[in-house]
Amino acid sequence: MAIVLFIALPVIAIALKLLEGPGETWQHLVNNLLVDYIGNSFFLIFACSVLVLILGVGSAWLVARFEFPLRKQLEWLLILPLAIPSYIVAYAYAGVFDYGGSLELILRGLNLEFIRIDIMNKFGLAFVLSISLFPYVYVSSRAFFLNQAGNLLEASTMLGVGEFKSFFRLMLPLARPAIIAGLILVLMEVLNDYGAAQYFGVNTFTTGIFRAWFSLEEPETAVYLSALLIFIVFALILFEKWQRKHIQVTGNKASGRTHRKLGTKPMQWLKFILVLIPVMLGFFIPVGQLMYWAFLTAEKVFDFDFILLSLQSFGIALVTSMVTVLFATLLIYFAKWSSINGIKSISRLGILGYAIPGAVVAIGIMIPTLAFDKWFINTMDSVFGVKTGFLFNGTLVALVYAYCVRFLAVAYNPIESTALKVSNSIPDSSKMLGVGNFKTFFKIEFPLIKTGILSAVILVFIDVLKELPLTLILKPFHINTLAVKAFEYASDEMVMEAAIPSLFIIFTATIPVIFLNRLLIKE
Amino acid sequence: MKKTLIGLLALTLMFSCKNAEDKNENAENEKQELNVYTHRHYESDQDLFKQFEEETGIKVNVINASADELIQKMRMEGEQSPADVLITVDAGRLERAKSSDLLQAVSSDILEETIPSHLKDADNYWFGLTKRARVIAYAKDRVDENELSTYEDLASDKWNDKLLIRSSGNIYNQSLMASIIVHNGEEEAKKWAEAVVENMARAPKGNDRDQVKAVVAGEGDLAVVNTYYIGKLLNSEDPEEVKAGESIELFFPNQEGRGTHINVSGAGVAKHAPNKENAVKFIEFLISEEAQKIFAHSNYEYPVNEDVAPATLLQEWGEFKEDTLNLSTLGENNKKAVMLFDEAGWK
Numbered sequence: 077m078a079i080v081l082f083i084a085l086p087v088i089a090i091a092l093k094l095l096e097g098p099g100e101t102w103q104h105l106v107n108n109l110l111v112d113y114i115g116n117s118f119f120l121i122f123a124c125s126v127l128v129l130i131l132g133v134g135s136a137w138l139v140a141r142f143e144f145p146l147r148k149q150l151e152w153l154l155i156l157p158l159a160i161p162s163y164i165v166a167y168a169y170a171g172v173f174d175y176g177g178s179l180e181l182i183l184r185g186l187n188l189e190f191i192r193i194d195i196m197n198k199f200g201l202a203f204v205l206s207i208s209l210f211p212y213v214y215v216s217s218r219a220f221f222l223n224q225a226g227n228l229l230e231a232s233t234m235l236g237v238g239e240f241k242s243f244f245r246l247m248l249p250l251a252r253p254a255i256i257a258g259l260i261l262v263l264m265e266v267l268n269d270y271g272a273a274q275y276f277g278v279n280t281f282t283t284g285i286f287r288a289w290f291s292l293e294e295p296e297t298a299v300y301l302s303a304l305l306i307f308i309v310f311a312l313i314l315f316e317k318w319q320r321k322h323i324q325v326t327g328n329k330a331s332g333r334t335h336r337k338l339g340t341k342p343m344q345w346l347k348f349i350l351v352l353i354p355v356m357l358g359f360f361i362p363v364g365q366l367m368y369w370a371f372l373t374a375e376k377v378f379d380f381d382f383i384l385l386s387l388q389s390f391g392i393a394l395v396t397s398m399v400t401v402l403f404a405t406l407l408i409y410f411a412k413w414s415s416i417n418g419i420k421s422i423s424r425l426g427i428l429g430y431a432i433p434g435a436v437v438a439i440g441i442m443i444p445t446l447a448f449d450k451w452f453i454n455t456m457d458s459v460f461g462v463k464t465g466f467l468f469n470g471t472l473v474a475l476v477y478a479y480c481v482r483f484l485a486v487a488y489n490p491i492e493s494t495a496l497k498v499s500n501s502i503p504d505s506s507k508m509l510g511v512g513n514f515k516t517f518f519k520i521e522f523p524l525i526k527t528g529i530l531s532a533v534i535l536v537f538i539d540v541l542k543e544l545p546l547t548l549i550l551k552p553f554h555i556n557t558l559a560v561k562a563f564e565y566a567s568d569e570m571v572m573e574a575a576i577p578s579l580f581i582i583f584t585a586t587i588p589v590i591f592l593n594r595l596l597i598k599e
Numbered sequence: 600m601k602k603t604l605i606g607l608l609a610l611t612l613m614f615s616c617k618n619a620e621d622k623n624e625n626a627e628n629e630k631q632e633l634n635v636y637t638h639r640h641y642e643s644d645q646d647l648f649k650q651f652e653e654e655t656g657i658k659v660n661v662i663n664a665s666a667d668e669l670i671q672k673m674r675m676e677g678e679q680s681p682a683d684v685l686i687t688v689d690a691g692r693l694e695r696a697k698s699s700d701l702l703q704a705v706s707s708d709i710l711e712e713t714i715p716s717h718l719k720d721a722d723n724y725w726f727g728l729t730k731r732a733r734v735i736a737y738a739k740d741r742v743d744e745n746e747l748s749t750y751e752d753l754a755s756d757k758w759n760d761k762l763l764i765r766s767s768g769n770i771y772n773q774s775l776m777a778s779i780i781v782h783n784g785e786e787e788a789k790k791w792a793e794a795v796v797e798n799m800a801r802a803p804k805g806n807d808r809d810q811v812k813a814v815v816a817g818e819g820d821l822a823v824v825n826t827y828y829i830g831k832l833l834n835s836e837d838p839e840e841v842k843a844g845e846s847i848e849l850f851f852p853n854q855e856g857r858g859t860h861i862n863v864s865g866a867g868v869a870k871h872a873p874n875k876e877n878a879v880k881f882i883e884f885l886i887s888e889e890a891q892k893i894f895a896h897s898n899y900e901y902p903v904n905e906d907v908a909p910a911t912l913l914q915e916w917g918e919f920k921e922d923t924l925n926l927s928t929l930g931e932n933n934k935k936a937v938m939l940f941d942e943a944g945w946k
Contacts, residue, residue, distance in 0.1 A: 101938065108941040170805070175816035176839030192816065196804045277766050277804030277946055287768055290667035291937040293695065372836035376642075435668065442675045450679060470681060549668050553634065553660035553681075564640035564663060569806045569828060572837060 083403065086440025086481050087306075087428050094303055099294035105284070105301075113284045113301075117267060117308070120202055120280065124266050125259060127206035131354045132213025133255055137243060138351050140221035141229075143336040144344040150351045151218075152593035157358030158211040158535075159585030161542040161559060163271025164578045165208040167571045168362035169195050170275070171369070178365055196276045204272055207358040209262045215531070215592075216258035216493065220251045239337075253496075256316050257489045264309060264430045264485065270545065271563075281305045282433050289435075302436050309431035363582060369575035377565075377576045386580050389541060389557040392472070393584075396479040397487075397536035401529055403480055404487035408495055409521075413513050430485035434546035441478045441550065445469055475550045482546060483539050487532035494528030495521070530595050534588040541581050558584070633659050633877040636673065637686035638666040639864055643897035650893075651884050657877050666692035673701045673869065682869040683878040686728070689770050691777065693725040693865050694930020702867040703875075709883045714903050717923040718863055727863030728885050729900035732921065733775050734859060735850040736829060737821040738814050747850045750779065750860065753823070754794030762795065763810040763822040766803040767940035771825055771862065776936035777929040778860050778922060785935065792943035803946050808832060808840070815843045822847075830899025830912055851919040858920040862929070863903065 138144075139151045157165075172178045173195045180190045195203070228250070232242040248255075273280045281301060289298035338344070370377075429437055445468040452467055468474045498521055506516040522529075544559050551560065558577045565574035637644070640663045648659040662669070666687040673680050673696070685702065687693050696702050702724045710719070710726050718727035735747060746757065753762060765772065780788045800819030810822035811832060832844030851859045866885065868878045884890055891902040896910045908914065 101934075104938055104941065108944075170809070174809075175812040176837075176843060181839070194801075196809075197802070274766075274768065275805065277802055279946060283768070287937070289671075290665075291768060291773065291933070293934055295671075369837075376836075439671065439675070442672070446675055446677075446679075450677070453679060466679065466681075469676065469679075545668075548664040549672060551662070553662060556663075560663065567665075568641060569808050569831065572835070 080407065083407070083429065083481055083484055085444050086437055086478075087432070089443040090299055090302060090432070090436065090440045093296065093299045096296055098300040099288075099292075099296040101288065101292045101294050102297050102300060105288060105292075105297060109279065109284060109287075112279045113281050116198055116278055117280045119198055120205065120266050120278075121263055123199070123202035124206045124209070124262060127202065128210045128213050128259060128262050129255070131206065131210040131358075132258065133217050133248075133251075135210075135351050135354055136214045136218035136221055137247070138347050140218050141239075141336060142344075142347050143338050144347040144351075146348060147351075150348075150355060152590050153355045153359060154214050154351070155211045155589045155593060156582075156586060157208050157354075158538055159542075159582045159589060160208055160359070160362055160578065161271075161544070161562070161581065162205055162208040162265070162269055163275065163544075163566070164366070164562065164574065164581075165358075165362045166201070166204045166272035166275050167566060167574070168365040169200070169204055171365050171571065172361065178368065198276075198278045201273055201276045201278050204276075205266050205269060206262075207354070208362075209265050210354060210358065212261045212265075213255060213258035215535075216254045216490070217251050219527075219531075220254040221247065253316075254493055257493055260312055260316055261430075261486060261489060263312060267305060267309065267431065268433055270433065270435075271566075281308075285433055285436065295439075298436070302432055305433075306428060306431050309428070363579070366575040366579050366582075369572040370579055373573045373575060377573050382561075382576075382580075385556050385561060385577075386558060386584065388555060389559070389581075390584055392475070392555070392557065393537045393540040396476050396483075396540045397533045399476055400480045400483050400536045401487045401491070401532045404484055404491055404532060405529065407484070408488065408492055409513075409517060412495075428485075429481035430483065432482075434482060434543060435549060437478055437482050438546045438549035441474060441481065442469065445474055445477070470552050472552060472555070475547070475552065478546050478550050479536075479540050479543065482543070483536045486535050486539055490531040490535065491525060491528040494525040498524045527595055531592055534592040537588055538585045541585055631656065631658055633657050633874050633881055634681045634683045635659055635661050635686060635881070636669040636682045636684065636869075637661060637663060638669065638688050638692070639686055641898055643893050646897075647885065647890055647893055650890070651881060654884070655877075655880065657874075657880070659881075670696050670699065670701065674699060678871050680869060680871050681873060683872040683874045684866055684881055685869055686864065686866045688864045689774055689862050689929075690725075690727065690865055690926035691770060691774050691862075691930040691933045693720070693867055694927050695933070696867060697724040697927075698930070701870055703870045703872070705868050705879055705882075707879055707883060710879075710886065713886050715905070717925050718903050719865075720867075720927055721925065725865050725867035726882060726886070727865045727903045727926070728882075729891075729894045729898070730861050730863045730903060730921075731900050732826045732851060732859045732861050732919065733771055733823060734826055735821050735852055736811050736814060736824050736847045737850060738817075739846065739848050741820045744848070744850060747821075747852070749853045749856065750775065751783070751791060752852075753798065753821075754791045755798075758798045758821065760798065760800050761820040762798040763800050763813050763819040764795070764803060765806060765810060767937065767945040771807075772823075773933055773936045773940070774862050774929045775823075775860050776940060777932035778924055780932045780935055780939070781924060781928050782857060785939065788936075789939045789943060792939055792945055796943055796945050811847055812840075812843050815846045826901075826913070826916070827899035830910070833912065834899075849916055851916075853922070854920050857924070858922040861901075861921045863926060864900070 135154055139147055139154070173193050175192070183190045194200070228246060229242065232246055267280070268282055270282050270286060273283050281304065285298045285301045285305070288294055288301055432440070449466045449469055503516050503520055506520055507513070542559055544563055547557055547560055551557070558581045562574040562577035562581065565571070565577070635648070648661065651657065652659055669685060670692065673682050673685065676682070685693070685696055697720060704723045706723065711723065714726050718730065719725065737747065767773065776788065776792065779791060783791070807824040807828040808831070810824055811829070813819055814822050826849070829844055829849060832840050835841055835844070853859055866882050868875060868882070872878050886904050888904060888907050891904040891907040894900060895902040895907055899910055899913060901909050901913060
């Protein structure tokens with residue numbers, strides 16, 4: 077309960093602000109902008125869902141079920157788009173399709189006519205977001221296809237059911253919880269995106285929140301918009317819960333390794349090409365563009381300070397991911413052990429932080445921690461006559477706390493989905509034999525959900541590396557991160573200079589991604 | 600699990616104590632520190648801060664974020680805020696900080712004498728550091744310079760489907776709109792915005808550089824941009840950007856009348872600044888000739904210190920008449936400007 081409170085505190089602080097009512101400009105917003113915000117946000121939810129499902133589930137199925145050239149390499153390359161912040165992908169693609177951009181240069185080199193493709197609109201935004209976020213779905217559905225589906229597939233093949241049919245009729249429905257868990261993460265990120273939407277000139281809820289807050293100077297109205305956004309996300313989560321009720325995947329209903337099919341040579345190459353497409357679009361093209369820019373600006377950007385900065389970024393992300401995963405695990409298991417009804421639904425509240433824009437989370441963190449800090453300073457001063465500084469604000473503690481709130485959902489999902497697969501009968505029998513909750517957890521459940529936990533650590537690590545608005549507001553003096561550095565350049569219209577810090581984020585995130593892949597395959 | 604929890608608690612405490620220690624040390628060496636909240640994050644600024652450290656022995660701590668976020672942060676921190684100096688990239692935000700009671704008046708002969716009065720707050724709550732003009736960049740081959748005249752003229756039918764300008768979320772557009780509200784009144788300003796929206800060659804998107812590239816690509820004939828972006832295009836590492844910069848010409852609007860709209864990067868001393876003296880010293884340093892030279896030459900902005908010449912490139916563009924409207928009014932009309940933009944359908 078304390079953990080839920082701890083994590084939900086910022087959400088509650090914002091909810092309390094709701095009671096104060098919307099600001100004067102609310103009516104103005106409803107009259108002029110709200111339709112646009114709702115329309116565009118729903119368009120993005122829809123378009124990204126379709127694209128992400130095709131890219132994520134499709135590629136997961138291909139690599140889990142079939143053998144083809146370079147499959148092993150492609151398996152981890154498919155996760156790498158996650159390593160690039162989506163606003164950087166947006167800048168990179170604008171750079172590719174721009175006037176004087178890479179595409180034009182290449183076409184000119186080939187003596188071909190240049191056809192200008194305008195990517196800076198809502199369709200382009202849906203494309204950019206999907207291409208950089210589909211790995212969430214890929215990771216969760218591939219884990220399912222690899223580890224859970226073997227026996228069933230064998231049975232269906234033995235019964236003579238065709239490949240397509242067994243995929244659509246058998247695998248998809250079974251994998252649905254895993255796929256949807258990934259999809260929800262994608263949609264939350266989509267709703268949360270600020271940088272790419274703003275650059276492409278698409279009005280969404282999140283750009284609206286920033287506008288209401290900063291341009292119209294009305295935090296109250298921004299909070300109202302956030303509440304609407306939270307409502308949408310909550311609806312998505314409930315929808316997923318409802319889905320799960322229909323299909324219970326627990327215990328050993330589905331299990332066993334999937335054996336890969338070989339197929340004919342041409343078919344193998346076709347599959348290779350199909351899987352290569354998302355890798356090219358999501359990783360090699362943007363990274364290629366960034367490398368070109370990095371090459372142009374290396375002398376200016378790269379120095380010793382830059383290496384220190386990278387180390388700092390790395391350290392913060394590592395500590396944060398471990399703390400966040402600890403909280404997520406506690407949350408899941410306390411909810412599981414608790415006999416109080418309703419605590420499970422409350423524990424879901426804890427992951428709402430992911431739905432709130434980073435800037436709003438930051439403010440949500442500052443309200444309670446500042447109140448505490450001020451109280452602490454005053455008490456220390458009046459009671460003991462000691463002058464103290466802030467305990468939380470402007471320190472790493474507040475920053476890590478905020479990351480925790482924001483990314484709990486990222487940790488929660490993979491752990492929960494592995495935890496759900498552990499049938500209750502095993503820990504139950506252990507408990508019946510008189511072993512306590514904690515001991516049972518460490519002896520029996522922990523080894524079973526280890527993969528989930530490690531995936532969670534890695535996903536949070538990457539997200540923290542990329543995180544921007546919250547870091548900008550809460551980061552202490554002296555500390556900087558690669559994402560902040562990249563943003564500083566980009567926001568001053570020095571997009572090319574942003575390439576090197578972006579590439580560093582990508583390469584720092586690549587190592588754990590490869591590790592994550594090993595882990596998922598081993599299990 | 601319990602052990603991990605205890606370990607975590609210990610770690611938290613360690614971090615906190617360390618921080619408290621830092622603060623205590625700060626208290627002892629109060630004169631040696633300066634905390635700067637800044638929206639500017641150019642390399643040139645880093646160099647300036649370093650130079651200030653070397654000259655005075657005062658350690659400069661920097662927090663970078665957008666002005667809006669910094670102001671929000673200062674509001675919440677209240678009396679305990681560690682901020683000494685707030686630096687923004689436009690006057691409107693400084694005015695907002697002033698009206699939110701986050702800044703304090705400073706009396707400094709150096710600042711008052713060096714900075715022209717329309718580039719600083721009337722009550723000395725904030726001071727301009729560098730200025731830039733919002734001008735029209737046009738395609739040499741498709742637009743005759745004689746056709747161009749004022750910002751108001753951008754609403755004319757002859758530019759139908761030819762105008763490129765970024766979104767209304769951008770502060771430079773908001774400030775331009777605010778100046779039009781002050782000069783022409785709300786009603787006229789709204790009509791102007793509606794007509795400009797009609798004239799747009801495409802929905803607003805991208806940044807100022809993107810508008811210039813779109814002109815060069817032939818999507819439209821003219822774009823509204825800040826001067827220093829042209830400087831950056833011309834000095835870009837990407838040869839294609841240099842080409843883009845070379846294919847357009849600049850026009851300074853409203854030369855016959857009130858002058859071209861300008862804006863400043865500026866600084867103010869925080870109301871609860873723990874190191875007020877250092878803060879004033881710092882701002883004085885930033886408008887000194889040596890610092891202004893660095894500002895002017897690395898970022899293609901115009902210096903506020905009139906003893907310092909602009910960069911050669913800027914001199915080539917020639918002198919121009921600037922709108923001497925006191926910049927405080929931009930901040931006062933900012934919200935109105937944003938609402939009129941929304942009503943006019945300027946995305």
